Amino acid sequence: MTDAEPGTEAQNDGAVTAATSRRRFLRGSAIGAAGVAVGAAAGFGITEAVRPAETKVAPTAFEIESARANRVVDFYGPRQAGVVTPQQDRLMFATFDLTTTDVDEVARLLGRWSAMAARFTEGKLLTDAEVRPGAAPYDTGEAMDLGPYSLTITVGFGPSLFDDRFGLKDKMPAALKPLTGLAGDSALRPELSDGDLCIQACADDPQVVFHAIRNMSRAARGTAVLRWSQLGFGRASATGAGQSTPRNLFGFKDGTNNIHADDTPALADHVWVGEESDQDWMVDGSYLVARKIRMEIEQWDTDNISDQERIFGRIKTTGAPLTGGDEFTPIDFQAKDDTDAPVIDIASHVRLSSPEENNGIRILRRGYNYTDGQDSRTGKLAAGLFFISFQQHPDQFRVLQNRLGSNDSLNEYIAHIGSGLFACPPGVSASGDWFGKALFT
Amino acid sequence: MFSSRALGRAKVAAAVAATALVLSACGSSDEAGSTPAATTTAGATTASDAVTVDGSPESSETAGATGGETTGGSQAAGEPGIVTITVTEADGCVASPDTVPAGPITFNVTNVDAAGVTEVEVVSEQRIRGERENLAPGFDASFSVKLDGGSYEVYCPGATTERQPFTVTGEAAVTTGNIADLLQQATVDYAAYIDDQTGFLVDATKPLVAAIKAGNLEEAQKAYATARVFYERIEPVAESFGDLDPAIDLRIGDVEAGVEWTGFHPIEKALFEGKTTKGLDKLADKLMADILDLQARAKELGANTSADTKGADRYKPDEVANGAVGLLAEVQQSKISGEEEAYSRIDLLDFEANVEGSTQAFAVLRPALDEIDPELAKNISTKFDTLQALLATHKDPKQIGGYTLFPDLSDKDLKALADALAAVAEPLAKISGKIATA
Numbered sequence: 001m002t003d004a005e006p007g008t009e010a011q012n013d014g015a016v017t018a019a020t021s022r023r024r025f026l027r028g029s030a031i032g033a034a035g036v037a038v039g040a041a042a043g044f045g046i047t048e049a050v051r052p053a054e055t056k057v058a059p060t061a062f063e064i065e066s067a068r069a070n071r072v073v074d075f076y077g078p079r080q081a082g083v084v085t086p087q088q089d090r091l092m093f094a095t096f097d098l099t100t101t102d103v104d105e106v107a108r109l110l111g112r113w114s115a116m117a118a119r120f121t122e123g124k125l126l127t128d129a130e131v132r133p134g135a136a137p138y139d140t141g142e143a144m145d146l147g148p149y150s151l152t153i154t155v156g157f158g159p160s161l162f163d164d165r166f167g168l169k170d171k172m173p174a175a176l177k178p179l180t181g182l183a184g185d186s187a188l189r190p191e192l193s194d195g196d197l198c199i200q201a202c203a204d205d206p207q208v209v210f211h212a213i214r215n216m217s218r219a220a221r222g223t224a225v226l227r228w229s230q231l232g233f234g235r236a237s238a239t240g241a242g243q244s245t246p247r248n249l250f251g252f253k254d255g256t257n258n259i260h261a262d263d264t265p266a267l268a269d270h271v272w273v274g275e276e277s278d279q280d281w282m283v284d285g286s287y288l289v290a291r292k293i294r295m296e297i298e299q300w301d302t303d304n305i306s307d308q309e310r311i312f313g314r315i316k317t318t319g320a321p322l323t324g325g326d327e328f329t330p331i332d333f334q335a336k337d338d339t340d341a342p343v344i345d346i347a348s349h350v351r352l353s354s355p356e357e358n359n360g361i362r363i364l365r366r367g368y369n370y371t372d373g374q375d376s377r378t379g380k381l382a383a384g385l386f387f388i389s390f391q392q393h394p395d396q397f398r399v400l401q402n403r404l405g406s407n408d409s410l411n412e413y414i415a416h417i418g419s420g421l422f423a424c425p426p427g428v429s430a431s432g433d434w435f436g437k438a439l440f441t
Numbered sequence: 442m443f444s445s446r447a448l449g450r451a452k453v454a455a456a457v458a459a460t461a462l463v464l465s466a467c468g469s470s471d472e473a474g475s476t477p478a479a480t481t482t483a484g485a486t487t488a489s490d491a492v493t494v495d496g497s498p499e500s501s502e503t504a505g506a507t508g509g510e511t512t513g514g515s516q517a518a519g520e521p522g523i524v525t526i527t528v529t530e531a532d533g534c535v536a537s538p539d540t541v542p543a544g545p546i547t548f549n550v551t552n553v554d555a556a557g558v559t560e561v562e563v564v565s566e567q568r569i570r571g572e573r574e575n576l577a578p579g580f581d582a583s584f585s586v587k588l589d590g591g592s593y594e595v596y597c598p599g600a601t602t603e604r605q606p607f608t609v610t611g612e613a614a615v616t617t618g619n620i621a622d623l624l625q626q627a628t629v630d631y632a633a634y635i636d637d638q639t640g641f642l643v644d645a646t647k648p649l650v651a652a653i654k655a656g657n658l659e660e661a662q663k664a665y666a667t668a669r670v671f672y673e674r675i676e677p678v679a680e681s682f683g684d685l686d687p688a689i690d691l692r693i694g695d696v697e698a699g700v701e702w703t704g705f706h707p708i709e710k711a712l713f714e715g716k717t718t719k720g721l722d723k724l725a726d727k728l729m730a731d732i733l734d735l736q737a738r739a740k741e742l743g744a745n746t747s748a749d750t751k752g753a754d755r756y757k758p759d760e761v762a763n764g765a766v767g768l769l770a771e772v773q774q775s776k777i778s779g780e781e782e783a784y785s786r787i788d789l790l791d792f793e794a795n796v797e798g799s800t801q802a803f804a805v806l807r808p809a810l811d812e813i814d815p816e817l818a819k820n821i822s823t824k825f826d827t828l829q830a831l832l833a834t835h836k837d838p839k840q841i842g843g844y845t846l847f848p849d850l851s852d853k854d855l856k857a858l859a860d861a862l863a864a865v866a867e868p869l870a871k872i873s874g875k876i877a878t879a
Contacts, residue, residue: 135874
């Protein structure tokens with residue numbers, strides 16, 4: 001069934017299968033949908049799909065939605081899912097402050113989270129146990145009757161986990177030093193930054209990601225508290241080969257040159273931590289950077305198209321570079337216009353973030369568009385990009401952000417308001433293993 | 442008799458040979474001669490702290506692989522029983538040995554790889570006799586319980602095989618407190634607490650009425666704050682008399698059209714917003730009458746409870762537990778948001794009173810809970826202590842009510858309070874289900 005998923009066969013983790021779920025989407029209508037392209041489901045509303053079989057709904061669409069709902073991304077594996085997994089449509093990201101000072105309680109929480117993640121990603125409830133009439137339900141229930149929707153749960157450890165509280169100081173990777181003092185950090189808000197632990201939940205359904213974070217934060221009560229969290233409503237990157245490049249809320253295709261899941265050499269060179277790490281427990285892990293980037297939507301909307309395209313360095317409609325061709329045509333950074341000025345502006349986003357201009361540095365972007373509705377005081381739309389990237393070393397992000405933060409023309413229209421760096425340990429190998437076991441034992 | 446908080450803080454006095462438990466969890470039978478479950482306090486079962494993290498993936502698998510075979514072996518009469526419970530995805534819950542002599546028994550639980558199993562219980566005739574929660578694959582846990590001779594089940598909710606018969610031979614060496622008796626005593630104790638508090642409420646309302654009638658605003662404001670405490674401690678009982686809580690405690694936003702707004706809050710509005718006692722005489726008399734009515738009805742419930750009258754309206758253990766949770770829900774709903782005391786802004790005083798009432802309800806149930814799940818009881822008690830300590834940091838004797846006024850609390854203060862509250866509420870909510878079946 002993975003034949004339908006371009007690129008997924010090349011990886012041995014985050015593999016996507018249309019496995020059957022105990023909690024089957026559309027009860028009683030288990031339609032195998034091998035061969036149905038994922039992309040074709042885009043834009044097809046679930047309400048159209050959820051009709052009794054006897055009504056005249058195009059069976060293809062029904063199958064597509066059913067397959068999308070039932071698709072399972074393997075949780076167990078040598079590396080965590082949710083990194084090179086073809087990017088799902090929805091995100092909930094959350095960070096936690098530990099309130100316990102007992103390292104065994106931290107370990108046990110990670111054990112509970114691993115068990116929950118294993119079940120939720122298969123579309124199962126927290127447990128199959130019967131609830132006694134006098135007891136509160138084990139599982140909060142809002143994902144019942146929904147499929148797994150390619151849910152992935154990715155867990156990371158913030159620099160603060162390695163302070164004096166838990167005796168983990170000696171196991172802190174040198175790479176995990178806090179992300180401070182970057183260009184453009186002046187608007188960062190502490191209450192939207194950092195945390196001892198983080199969870200990235202991604203799926204093709206918003207309620208599935210919410211359910212996962214809700215139940216995992218419930219399991220944390222008494223051990224850890226939510227510090228900040230973010231819902232993302234539309235993927236703003238493409239990580240699967242064959243996935244179309246989505247648009248950010250400025251209306252531009254962003255991240256065309258992202259590292260894709262089938263680019264194994266690039267993943268090894270830029271994303272996964274290898275033997276070079278000073279901490280064995282991080283081998284096959286990756287460093288996650290999260291940045292909440294507010295967009296000054298109203299200002300952007302008044303900027304003229306030529307300026308918008310100059311800022312990005314791409315044509316808004318097609319995503320092609322200003323130097324010509326189509327979206328995936330290599331960019332000619334040397335090209336000059338008839339006034340001898342660079343066609344790709346020296347302060348353009350595409351130039352400043354390109355590997356060509358940054359000694360070949362690349363990162364895997366996995367961000368989401370977000371909105372928190374309106375700013376309660378100004379009435380402006382509170383929206384932007386919830387940037388997430390995975391890299392072998394946080395310095396990859398540091399270099400790029402220092403460049404962008406100092407020079408990017410886009411800075412006039414954005415502000416980084418939240419930030420976090422987390423060390424994501426390797427995958428959970430099987431039940432009985434858990435997130436970061438090698439760190440704690 | 443329950444005006445002291447000491448009940449909620451009762452320590453589990455017995456010490457446990459934690460090391461012995463850890464070792465035996467790994468399959469050693471050399472420790473069988475120690476007495477891991479010895480207790481020194483009547484009615485208190487030992488709480489084991491023997492939560493261990495496996496040293497390596499191998500050790501976890503080893504524990505799982507050997508657990509189902511000979512670990513523990515057969516015990517000679519008189520020795521404390523050690524039982525290994527191994528939980529696997531494939532086979533569910535397996536206890537070894539499955540027959541032990543009566544007396545103190547320590548259950549060492551290893552969840553090898555069953556992601557859907559979060560707890561294990563020892564059950565007889567639908568009653569939980571002992572249990573351990575918060576299991577996770579790759580982790581060990583243990584609990585101790587004294588069992589009389591008879592037939593039991595090891596119950597792992599959600600496991601592939603959920604129930605396994607378990608036999609205890611002979612009589613118990615030490616007779617444990619009967620959980621049903623402890624729960625009956627809990628309701629009697631709770632009735633006594635409620636009687637005390639309604640008495641204090643009556644005593645505190647009288648000066649409020651007097652100050653209003655004397656036109657003494659300052660005295661009336663102080664008396665208002667004093668009286669609120671006793672009401673907020675017992676609110677679930679007042680709510681159980683459907684008509685009384687609305688008459689006494691309705692906020693303006695909840696008053697239906699055509700219904701008269703009575704009780705504490707219109708008085709609060711006049712005293713703190715209008716800064717006057719004028720025109721409150723009738724409201725004050727009505728409040729006094731309603732509170733006397735509340736006291737009388739609570740007394741009747743209490744008398745039925747003490748007499749253990751079958752069929753009569755009385756306090757029930759699960760209602761006491763639900764009341765404890767309900768009080769915290771009150772805080773989460775209307776105190777943490779500053780909606781309860783919209784004019785006096787003494788929301789934090791109400792907060793403390795709700796928490797105190799909840800603590801006392803938990804305290805009366807604790808002897809029974811200590812029999813069923815001492816680890817859970819200890820956890821709840823610790824979390825209550827944390828919450829109370831956090832509240833104490835907001836004490837301000839200069840303010841009416843003795844706490845920082847709601848608008849002066851920062852967002853950070855409120856988040857910390859809400860987090861500490863949720864940390865109690867989550868485990869506290871588990872009690873009702875345990876004792877309803879006990």
